[in-house]
Amino acid sequence: NAGVTQTPKFRILKIGQSMTLQCTQDMNHNYMYWYRQDPGMGLKLIYYSVGAGITDKGEVPNGYNVSRSTTEDFPLRLELAAPSQTSVYFCASRPGLAGAEKTQYFGPGTRLLVL
């Protein structure tokens, strides 16, 4: 298994541009997550999904959109990039609800710089 993969690794955007951060997992996990991490800080949840066709907001959803058309993919969309969205973005997934299945597995991250 490749686990959780993210593309691109690094991107520079101009203010007002849009882009999609890709996340794919090959572990058949139901739950998927998007986090952002600002320098020196912990991770903050942007959006999550409990299965294909179902998404919900996390702690900091403003300025982002997500979709979950398949179990494997969970893209994150930035419509109008702002400097405040400069951050490292991590995607994660986990199998289910009980015990060890709550363990989340993280991708390598996408570093985004908005100028």
Place this chain on the structure above:
Amino acid sequence: DAKTTQPPSMDCAEGRAANLPCNHSTISGNEYVYWYRQIHSQGPQYIIHGLKNNETNEMASLIITEDRKSSTLILPHATLRDTAVYYCIVRGNNNDMRFGAGTRLTVKP
């Protein structure tokens, strides 16, 4: 989910045990304690988790006090590659995992 408190930084000599404390005094009965680490801006890596009993795996041991208000992550023989930020997280059935600032562990030769 209960809030956790960790020291911002710790040092450890290479080859010695690293003991990382975490306070979670408001933990409730169905909440698990999870530990993750993040090495140099890579994605967080799962280490271990537990509910009541002490746990051990190939990476670390987790000691949870009897009242469950605190826990300690033990890396038995720290190496330079264990230098990272370690996060203690308490979670129940919510769908997110709240990461705080963690403890920056520096293993020194």
